[in-house]
Amino acid sequence: MDQKRDRRLGNKYFIVLAFALVLFSSCREDKKEVTEQEIAEVKKPVDVYEFGFNLNNYIVKRDTVKAGESFGQILEQNKIGYPKIFHIAEKTKETYNIARFFQAGKPYTILCSKDSLELPESFIYQPTKEEYVVINFKDSIHAFKSRKPIKYVEKTVTGVINSSISETLDNKGVSAVLTNLLADNIYAWTIDFRRLQKGDRFKVIYTDKYIDDSIYTGVHDVKAAYFEHNSEPFYAFQFETDSVKGIKDYFNEEAKNLRRAFLKAPVKFSRISSRYNLRRRIAVYGYKIRAHKGTDFAAPIGTPIMATANGTVTKSERRGGNGNYVKIRHNATYETQYLHMKKRKAKVGDFVKQGDIIGWVGMTGNTGGPHVCYRFWVNGRQVDPFKQKLPEAKPISDSLKTQYLKYIKPIRVQLDNIPFDDEILEEPMDENLITQNY
Structure with missing residues (x-):
């Protein structure tokens, strides 16, 4: 009797165990399917867009233009022959003459086909951080310029x-x-x-x-x-x-x-190496007395030169002892001139604003070192700008004044409501006045 009961209990235990194993196996299969699905979703690449392209659709090659490297050389190194390179350059030069404006140090990107051939389909050149030029040549050749957001x-x-x-x-x-x-x-x-x-x-x-x-x-x-x-x-x-x-x-x-109507100097962080002096002896002229009708601001070669006031460029050329220079007419009374530039940026007819870069410090013309000679005219006569009572900037017109006061009202409220930092001054100072350079 006990043996029969034990056999029945054993059969029931076996059935329950078998059912549990089937259920556990089923759960593992379901878990396996979910896990694989999740893995597939994780592995799915996220679309990455740049320059208007989904980069996931291409093999992306990035580099910068090396010194002496040309647009043609880069394409030739990437499996494009010179006949096609010439055709690309000719076809796109009206949109952007890349052969002319190609510069060392600028980044570029090549989008290649996503296959074993890896043939280039588009070339993107970035002349600035914001601007870029796209040259497409997969099917038809065309180019366009754009800016990053x-x-x-x-x-x-x-x-x-x-x-x-x-x-x-x-x-x-x-x-x-x-x-x-x-x-x-x-x-x-x-x-x-x-x-x-x-x-x-x-x-x-x-x-x-x-x-x-x-x-x-x-x-x-x-x-x-x-x-x-x-x-x-x-x-x-x-x-x-x-x-x-x-x-x-x-x-x-x-x-x-x-x-004020004029900046104090046409270059930042410079020193005056020679002032306006009608009886100065100049080394390059054999130390003979020769009037120096400008103010020299010494600065390293390549330092940006700024227009000291708003005005229109009347001259931008290279001539004799002046070297590369730019001259600006500000109004019927005032003109300024900037000599010995390494390179000129402003062109005749350009309207420049105070602080705009018009060129870079150099040593062209008669000069013993890198500087900009700043010359100042009042009613057609060269004068010392530091001895002039220069005018204030043009005041706001009566018609704009009402508009201005209305415009700044909420901004002033915003400014006034910004709390000052509760900073603790670190160490007491012997002198209250701070004279170090900013």
Whole structure:
């Protein structure tokens, strides 16, 4: 009796165990199927778009143009023969003459067929971080120019001066470009940034620039600023006064222009190596007395030269002792000239704004070292610019003043509501006045 009962119990146990094994196996199969599906989804490539192409559809080759390397050489190295290369260059030169503007150090991308042949189908050249040129030659040959998407992000920063404006902003991880904008553009005529006071403080609303949402290219512009120097407030608001020419200036809360009509110097971070002197002895002329009717600003070769005021370029050429030079007429009274350039950027007829780059420092013409000779005319006569009572920048018109005051009202509220940092000044200083360079 007991044996029969044991056999029945054993059979039942076997059936339950078999059922459990089948169920477990089924669950494992289902789990296996789900896992494989999940893996397939994970392995599925995410579409990556750049220059208008889905890069997943190509074998992508990236490089930079090497010194002495030509467009034709690069294509030839990538399985394209010279007859086709010549045809590509001729067919696309009206859109973009790549053979002429090809420069060493510039990046390029080649999109190749995704097969064993890896034949190039498109060539993308980037003359700047923002611009790119696409040359397609898979089926038909054509080219087009475009720009990468740009995003501007508005940001704010505040600070208390303990040593210098540049150090304060650097400690906050803000680009040095913001220092230059504040010191050389916005407050250049109202605050001496080399003589800031300990405890001076500031607020700035500015925009950062990004390409493709991720490539940071630095500070783009300053929307508004507040600087408290010697307990005196200095507001600055950017406002466009000429939409046709794209002229923007900075004005205070009462619509007074913060800028002067002329910059103090045509180059940044330079020194005056020779002043205007009608009885100067010049080495290149045998130390004979020869009038020097310009002011020499010594700077390394390649330093950008800026137009000191808005105006129209009347001359851009190379001639005699002047070397490469540019001359600008600012109005019926004032003209400026910039000599000994390595290379000229501005062309005759160009309208240039104050601060625009018109060329680069060089040693062309009669010169003993790299510098720009800055010459200044008043009513057709060369004079010393440092002895002139130069005018303020053009005031805002009455018609725009009302518009300006309405425009800055919400911006000032935004600026005033930005709290200052509760910074603790680190070490007491023996002197209250800070005189180090910014």
